[in-house]
Amino acid sequence: MHRVIIIGATSAIAEATARRYAARGARLYLIARRAQRLEDLAQDLKIRGAADVAFGTLDVNHHAAHVDAFAKAWSWLEKVDVVLIAHGTLPDQSECERSADHAVSEFNTNGTATISLMTIAATELEAQRHGVLAVISSVAGDRGRQSNYLYGAAKAAVSTFASGMRQRLAKVGVTVITIKPGFVDTPMTQHFQKGALWAKPDAIARGIVRAVDRRRSVIYLPWFWSIIMLIIRHIPEPIFKRIKL
Amino acid sequence: MSRVVQSWGRYPAISQQTVVDVSDRRQALPDIAGLMLPHGNGRSYGDSCLNEGGVLLRTRNMDRYIRFDAASGQLECEAGLLLSDILDLVVPQGWFLPVTPGTKFVTVGGAIANDVHGKNHHVTGTFGQHVLSLELLRSDGSRIVCGPQRQTEWFAATVGGLGLTGLITQATLQLRRIAGAWMSTESHRFEDLDGFFRLSERSASDHEYTVAWIDCAGKDRSLGRGIFTCANHAPACPDARPSAPGRRLGVPFSPPFSLINPLSLKAFNSLYFHRQRASVVQATTHYEPYFYPLDSIADWNRIYGPHGFMQYQCVVPPSDAKACIEHLLKTIASAGEGSFLAVLKQFGDRVSPGMLSFPRPGTTLALDFPNRGDQTLRLLETLDDIVAEAGGAVYPAKDARMAGRRFRQYFPTWEDFSHFIDPRFSSSFWRRVTE
Numbered sequence: 001m002h003r004v005i006i007i008g009a010t011s012a013i014a015e016a017t018a019r020r021y022a023a024r025g026a027r028l029y030l031i032a033r034r035a036q037r038l039e040d041l042a043q044d045l046k047i048r049g050a051a052d053v054a055f056g057t058l059d060v061n062h063h064a065a066h067v068d069a070f071a072k073a074w075s076w077l078e079k080v081d082v083v084l085i086a087h088g089t090l091p092d093q094s095e096c097e098r099s100a101d102h103a104v105s106e107f108n109t110n111g112t113a114t115i116s117l118m119t120i121a122a123t124e125l126e127a128q129r130h131g132v133l134a135v136i137s138s139v140a141g142d143r144g145r146q147s148n149y150l151y152g153a154a155k156a157a158v159s160t161f162a163s164g165m166r167q168r169l170a171k172v173g174v175t176v177i178t179i180k181p182g183f184v185d186t187p188m189t190q191h192f193q194k195g196a197l198w199a200k201p202d203a204i205a206r207g208i209v210r211a212v213d214r215r216r217s218v219i220y221l222p223w224f225w226s227i228i229m230l231i232i233r234h235i236p237e238p239i240f241k242r243i244k245l
Numbered sequence: 246m247s248r249v250v251q252s253w254g255r256y257p258a259i260s261q262q263t264v265v266d267v268s269d270r271r272q273a274l275p276d277i278a279g280l281m282l283p284h285g286n287g288r289s290y291g292d293s294c295l296n297e298g299g300v301l302l303r304t305r306n307m308d309r310y311i312r313f314d315a316a317s318g319q320l321e322c323e324a325g326l327l328l329s330d331i332l333d334l335v336v337p338q339g340w341f342l343p344v345t346p347g348t349k350f351v352t353v354g355g356a357i358a359n360d361v362h363g364k365n366h367h368v369t370g371t372f373g374q375h376v377l378s379l380e381l382l383r384s385d386g387s388r389i390v391c392g393p394q395r396q397t398e399w400f401a402a403t404v405g406g407l408g409l410t411g412l413i414t415q416a417t418l419q420l421r422r423i424a425g426a427w428m429s430t431e432s433h434r435f436e437d438l439d440g441f442f443r444l445s446e447r448s449a450s451d452h453e454y455t456v457a458w459i460d461c462a463g464k465d466r467s468l469g470r471g472i473f474t475c476a477n478h479a480p481a482c483p484d485a486r487p488s489a490p491g492r493r494l495g496v497p498f499s500p501p502f503s504l505i506n507p508l509s510l511k512a513f514n515s516l517y518f519h520r521q522r523a524s525v526v527q528a529t530t531h532y533e534p535y536f537y538p539l540d541s542i543a544d545w546n547r548i549y550g551p552h553g554f555m556q557y558q559c560v561v562p563p564s565d566a567k568a569c570i571e572h573l574l575k576t577i578a579s580a581g582e583g584s585f586l587a588v589l590k591q592f593g594d595r596v597s598p599g600m601l602s603f604p605r606p607g608t609t610l611a612l613d614f615p616n617r618g619d620q621t622l623r624l625l626e627t628l629d630d631i632v633a634e635a636g637g638a639v640y641p642a643k644d645a646r647m648a649g650r651r652f653r654q655y656f657p658t659w660e661d662f663s664h665f666i667d668p669r670f671s672s673s674f675w676r677r678v679t680e
Binding site (some may be wrong): 012036037040043044047165170187190 | 313330
């Protein structure tokens with residue numbers, strides 16, 4: 001049986017992933033900001049086949065509450081197989097350029113908070129000597145682009161942090177997976193014009209569950225983003241700084 | 246946010262609409278300028294799910310279950326859930342949709358707003374007749390909970406109300422018991438319309454599902470020939486293994502011209518009729534191919550090419566149904582138009598509470614026509630003349646072209662209904678037929 005903790009559980013990708021685990025009969029512990037949404041979600045997941053669902057509220061920017069949030073989840077699940085960290089926002093890049101406060105606050109939500117949560121989850125998983133820590137980073141973290149480099153910088157921090165943690169925890173049988181979705185059609189990206197590169201949250205969720213099953217390290221979702229980002233990473237800086245991306 | 250959203254018929258093409266996703270049923274409607282219209286999975290054929298110059302409230306992300314009682318078969322869920330999702334959940338637990346249209350890829354909200362019907366209309370009536378309650382979110386922020394016993398006037402306006410009375414956020418449905426996923430079916434060949442009416446009458450009392458496919462390319466002697474199928478949910482069959490979900494085929498792109506033309510039509514119709522050699526064939530079939538043969542081909546609507554197609558579904562009263570259907574079929578055959586799947590069915594007497602509900606006692610005929618512009622529009626006008634004279638009606642969910650005066654004649658309650666329309670809601674269809 002799967003015992004799964006999901007942070008940022010009300011995000012579209014997290015919800016789609018939770019549904020896939022529910023269909024497998026998992027026990028799920030959901031963490032997000034709004035209690036009412038979590039309650040609705042828990043009800044839905046039970047009907048979809050979850051063995052049981054509980055939830056706790058947390059504002060990820062309230063770092064002092066992180067330890068307690070995990071402690072509650074752990075004591076309810078007893079042993080944990082999967083921790084998925086999926087919270088996030090999509091900052092308004094131009095607002096981040098105008099306001100340093102805004103930039104730092106968005107960096108905290110998408111980067112600092114994630115690092116804090118990963119650190120606490122890692123301690124617990126290390127003690128168990130078992131489990132998977134999957135964190136949703138982004139293709140945006142592979143190279144800073146003018147259109148969203150604040151978001152990209154936060155995600156780069158997460159990817160780099162996860163890389164080091166993966167090395168450290170491999171020794172004790174704990175897997176750390178960096179998930180790098182490309183464009184996903186979610187409420188977070190509602191105002192974008194959607195083209196052929198856009199994926200549905202459920203397609204990303206399927207990739208996440210498969211990556212966890214196979215104990216992968218870094219995955220791009222959908223897979224073709226690994227090729228796109230390979231190219232983007234290798235564009236020489238003198239050219240890169242002249243193009244619009 | 247503005248993008249091209251097409252209905253299933255891919256006609257008309259409308260691009261000036263803003264699309265907003267609604268995913269939280271507890272939230273108020275978006276604070277946005279323009280007239281709004283709920284949009285589920287976009288399987289309405291014409292413009293009843295479109296809103297030129299306005300806002301579409303896309304509900305597909307509002308798709309959570311709220312309560313399912315596996316003992317009583319009552320299911321409460323959000324309105325953006327697809328019927329296909331519900332079937333996946335409830336069939337293994339011995340329940341089935343009380344009424345299902347010819348595709349399972351419609352939302353619960355859409356099924357209510359169009360008060361859809363299925364092959365069992367003569368027994369169970371419409372989808373709306375199995376809704377125990379629903380919640381309507383109005384643009385002033387108020388929420389109306391209505392049902393067959395509560396706020397009945399709002400219920401009557403909303404069932405079949407084309408999404409105009411407000412946003413349906415959630416509904417409670419009464420499902421029906423089944424022993425398993427299998428259907429016992431019987432197919433009969435018939436040579437003319439008399440044969441169809443005879444078979445319909447004979448099987449109405451002991452078969453829950455009846456429908457006929459009719460050869461609409463046939464002229465003279467072959468006019469009105471076809472294949473009548475009737476079915477019941479099969480008793481539990483322990484031998485029958487659950488069928489592996491077959492690979493879903495798809496139409497990857499729209500060909501530059503319609504693959505449906507007079508030549509292919511005639512060949513297909515003739516082949517389809519003669520495929521069945523014996524006059525009666527019995528079989529046990531999984532419910533999916535029985536109810537949803539076209540759902541196994543993704544984007545089948547693309548075969549009609551870039552101009553799309555128009556579906557025409559009418560109902561004519563029982564008194565002179567035969568003469569009227571014959572007249573319609575002759576008119577279609579002599580125009581050299583017609584479709585792969587012309588469908589004929591006897592509606593029953595169970596009248597829906599919905600003010601604008603389409604099904605009513607009589608015979609219903611449904612066909613699709615590749616859009617050939619004026620030629621097609623003229624033919625459909627002629628069909629309207631026949632239907633209107635007989636006192637029948639045309640189905641708004643499938644319409645992209647009927648004249649306003651025809652709509653108002655088919656649905657005389659439209660004016661009473663209009664008092665229930667939310668002042669911030671409208672649709673391309675509604676403006677077309679009432680302004």
